Amino acid sequence: MASKGQAYTIKEKLKIVRRVREGESQAGVSCSTGIPAGTIRGWLKEEKKLQDLAFETHEIGVLQKRNKGATDSTLDAALFAWFTQSRNGGIPLSGEIVKIQGQKLSLDIHGPDDTFRASTGWLWRLQKRHGIKSFTVTRERRSPAPDAANAFPAILRELIESEGYNKEQIYNCNETGLYYKLLPDKNLGTKEDKQTGFKSAKQRVTVLLTCYKPGTHKLKPLVIGSAQNPSCFHHVNRETLPANYSASANARMTAKIF
Template identity: 30%
Template sequence: MTDKRRAINLKEKIDIIKSIESGINKSENARRKNMAKTTVSTIWSNREKIKQESENKSQRIKKIRNPVRPDVDQALIRWFEVRRTENIPISGPLLKAKAEDLFKGLHGGDFKCSTGWLERFKVRHNINVGKVSGEAGDVSREAVVNWLTEKWPGIAQNYSYEDIFNGDETGLFYKMTPDRTLKFRGEKCVGGKQSKLRYTVWVCADTTGSKKFKLLVIGKYKRPKCMKNIKNLPVIYKSNRRAWMTSDIFINYLKEWYEKLRRQKRKILLLVDNCAAHPKNVDLTNIRLEFLPPNCTSVI
């Protein structure tokens, strides 16, 4: 079984890109690296961005000073990696305290970790500040593993990667301001009430990323003023009074897709979450609807 949760570092990504460029196909790369073919396909699709990131990192490394205490540096980064795999938030003061603790354990005596030392450590290991978000940390790993090992192989066995699709909705709060800002030192950061004006966007693609459907955008108004005199949109636009996905919109979307598949004599598998707008009693012979287990969507 491939490791679905293993983080793939930049060097591994570059190795995969070079391997594909040398003539080794994606399936063989996935087998050698013990990862899903879809992961390899995603890496290949983003190869230019990954190459640029690798080049930028190489240029940064040339300017980075080597640590005075390499053993403390390595022990601290190993500790940091383990804590992050456990989704534990790490602050600057906590990192400094851990560095001092590790120094004492390795060398004895006291070591005062300065802000400069911490900043150089962060640069050496490409660490920056990020906002904790999402619900993936609350997902039951046992439920995920059971679904992937016991149920998923039987579901997917009769479908090629190009015939397996995943679709999901996301909210686009188009008037909401960012929740972070640059500020003067000592300035109190306050903000007003955030706008709740939104569109709902349905996003759907196959597992290879080669087939990406036109976005389905759901707004509050049937004929928004901003669309006046516009005859062609780059998206499919639907409406209801709350700008949400509804079972009627979802079923009509599937029926239009079904007609195309029927003419092509093609059958596909569509993975969706089990929200109320995705009814389970849809009977379309060319589309098999499969519902992801509850509360596991963010990981699976």
């Protein structure tokens, strides 16, 4: 028997609706479950909305007691489609990445007059709506298969010979984030030392490192910062620096820079 004020999941509501659609009377379902007949009538009127919510949300979201729809359903659908595609491709996604993508998609959808802001509260509601949880990434799961890795050198060698590439066209590059003000998260000390915490410094640059085959010319590392003309470069000839410098928003790699 249902108690007064009891909340029901989307799955439970659809189950009651299905019983009525399959031939049971509303009065009979109400009597057997204790759910007021007026409540059941309301669910019947909202059947399409409930089905859409069940389809759009993750299974965990379907099992939640209350599932308020997104304020901007177009943005919500586009962002969740991007999220699903990215996760299926094995791309790790942090909350900040999702917020940046949400901001970008909203701007694409609504144009330059867009006033949307991807806040922490918005991210929390998105996660709750779609049953998105935070978890630790296990890198080994998607590591290359040994057989494929062992076979690749022969494939690469054949490609180099068939296309006629020379040594200067063969290179390997990778990028990494350098948090140049980040302090260690563990300290050495005696029992008498007072261990106090501190906020992690988030200032970072992106570094692109490239290597060629031995015997060919070398490339300088590429450093990407957030400022076009950092004050530390004033009166400095950049050509004499041991690295090339470029800039982008948030000091991230972009397609244009790459």
